[in-house]
Amino acid sequence: MRKWLDTLRKYTSNSKDSHIGVSAPLLDMLWHAPDCGALETGPVDVVYFDPPYSRADAHYAENDNGPWRLFHKSSEDASFLPSGCVHLVVTSPPYNVGMDYGPDVSDRLAPEAYASMLHNVFSEMHRLLADNGRMFLLVGAATNCLGWSPHTYFEVMLSQIGFRLQWSYVWDKGKISNTAWGTRESAKSPRVPRTHEYVMVLSKGDWSRKDLDSSKTMSKEDFNKMAGGTVLRMRPYRCGRHPAAFPPELPLQAIKFFSVEGDVVLDPFAGTGSTLLAAVQLGRKAIGFELSKSHYDNALSRLKAMGGHSERSCA
Secondary structure, eight states: OHHHHHHHHHHHHTOSSOSSSOOHHHHHHHHHSOTTHHHHHSOOOOOOSSSOOOOTTEEEEEETTEEEEEESSOTTOOTTSOTTOEEEEEEOOOOOSOOOOOTTOOSOOOHHHHHHHHHHHHHHHHHHEEEEEEEEEEEESSOOTTSSOHHHHHHHHHHHHTEEEEEEEEEEOOSOOOOOOBSTTOSSSBOOOOOEEEEEEEEESOSSOTTOOSOOOSOHHHHHHHHSOSEEEOOOOOBTTBTTOOOTHHHHHHHHHHOOTTOEEEESSOTTSHHHHHHHHTTOEEEEEOOOHHHHHHHHHHHHTSSSEEEEEOO
């Protein structure tokens, strides 16, 4: 990699009109930084030239708090991003229960296709995470189309990929209105509304981040919200833009607890951009993938609406 970077540095230093789309200062930064240091020490100007990647649907913005990048594509293939460049993944995958994500995305895949998609996405997340990187994963509670409890299914699958489960939270939604009682006041076929979901906390390798000391990185209040026990009490979030949006406080608190300023946070199922917005708000760098065109457009509009930024296309 460094040999190639050296060649590119020589090229850009001798050319006024480089066609590779990478500036000489950026190459210098990549050269002097270990692994994914470009993401850790400067703008998230990710290396796109190995392999070549069409950036027509990618947008980039930078403001005082840090940059974000949003891709209108599946996160099953993120090979254009370098390995080990992400510190934290915060996401919730589609549950494959027939949610309406728009005409271009199906939430009722065949079980085999659903399992394959999940495996591909989370294999990429494992590759992209740095050593000691973390993942905060909301997986639901209802039995999935594969006949598994989602927590059990993800625990087995992610363990096979190489993740380590550290602990799980129960997200307590409180009392919710639900008419799906089955046969009410009858033993024939009663149903119980699910007022909780599971949130898994996983790591790539050891849990302790070797690049950090024990200096305080969050307030006592924020620490206690996540460290006070394994039950998170937050009201569900109703969002007309998305049929299954999680409450904005969930990614906000997770990012505060599991990362530090300057880290890179990634959401492979970005939806309307709540994780990216929270990351940028907290001084992190954010990367998102969204396959639904309507939700991608909504997320892009929300990100652009952040004050004090300049937006440009990466194409």
